[in-house]
Amino acid sequence: MTDATRLKSTIYIGGLDNSITKPLLHAAFLPFGEIVEVNLPGSENERGGGGHRGFGYVEYESADDAAAAIDNMDQATLAGRTLSVAIAKPQTKEVGNVLGSKVAVWEQEDWIRKYEVSDEDRAAADAAKAEAMAKAVDPMQGLEGLDLAGPKPASE
Numbered sequence: 001m002t003d004a005t006r007l008k009s010t011i012y013i014g015g016l017d018n019s020i021t022k023p024l025l026h027a028a029f030l031p032f033g034e035i036v037e038v039n040l041p042g043s044e045n046e047r048g049g050g051g052h053r054g055f056g057y058v059e060y061e062s063a064d065d066a067a068a069a070i071d072n073m074d075q076a077t078l079a080g081r082t083l084s085v086a087i088a089k090p091q092t093k094e095v096g097n098v099l100g101s102k103v104a105v106w107e108q109e110d111w112i113r114k115y116e117v118s119d120e121d122r123a124a125a126d127a128a129k130a131e132a133m134a135k136a137v138d139p140m141q142g143l144e145g146l147d148l149a150g151p152k153p154a155s156e
Helices: 003-008 022-032 063-073 109-115 117-132
Strands: 008-013 034-039 055-060 084-087
Touching: 003 008, 008 022, 008 063, 022 034, 022 055, 055 063, 063 084, 063 117
Parallel strands: none
Antiparallel strands: 008 055, 008 084, 034 055
């Protein structure tokens, strides 16, 4: 089964109670078609209750079975909770290129390519800085006598 076909036949189930287990989720969604796999992210084991993160995935043999499960189970109640059922979305996280990664943003390849400074640009910037420093005027020049209060004495 290709990844695109597999994605179309996988559904996301949100709003699961902690008491829901893989076998219970399998039994609840079995009437809509042949199930390939049931996944509860974060669950400690297949038989133990609790520990999952409140959502799960069910992969069907066909996309039609997945569509039937969505039509029938979206907004249905299971273990006292209202379910949210939809086609699963592809995981789009690229390691190292997202916020929250363990690699500093300035060490990521995309950032380096975007903000990289060439040696020519660096040399030109250094030359411009040196030229500006050579022309610099003392900022205190022309401020003589400002420390005296009152009107200026009249020059005769």
